[in-house]
């Protein structure tokens with residue numbers, strides 16, 4: 001697949017926004033796999049995790065890999081993934097095996113754990129370096145799931161609410177291109193209890209869209 005970047009391709013894996021040449025999705029993925037832009041700040045070797053295909057129609061944009069995903073090299077191989085798949089109404093075989101489903105988080109490498117036990121936020125650098133090029137190479141995407149506040153703010157900009165809850169409550173405003181969701185982490189179990197409208201209204205809509213996208 002070719003997309004229309006004018007000019008010549010630069011060879012540096014970390015060219016990022018300076019990249020000006022024609023590009024295929026394979027080119028972008030090769031460059032992302034080689035990226036070491038955060039190597040001096042991460043407490044481990046960068047291991048970019050991204051799962052997309054030229055056929056991707058449903059793109060899941062989360063926060064950043066956690067420690068389990070860092071180990072597995074596959075997105076959402078953790079309890080958050082189990083909950084997300086349950087919301088979507090798909091099993092792991094479909095999630096990982098259907099090329100129409102893709103995952104590209106706001107950062108591709110595990111950012112490490114903070115002293116309180118939570119993960120550090122995704123480094124903004126990753127989206128700035130890679131996201132425009134990657135999305136330009138995914139022309140078939142019809143729906144992007146904005147999972148959590150970082151993805152919502154990046155994609156929706158000033159249309160995002162003051163909080164994740166406010167943005168998710170206004171979910172109909174962003175259709176059909178975007179659907180904002182809370183992060184499926186166990187840390188949001190209390191949020192899900194306090195906001196039953198999410199599972200009553202949004203999850204059925206999500207399942208319907210996913211079924212339509214992967215069945216057509």
Ligand code: SF4
Nearest residue numbers: 035037038046109126
């Ligand atoms: S998080 Fe993104 S920018 Fe940083 S090393 Fe990984 S792929 Fe590169």
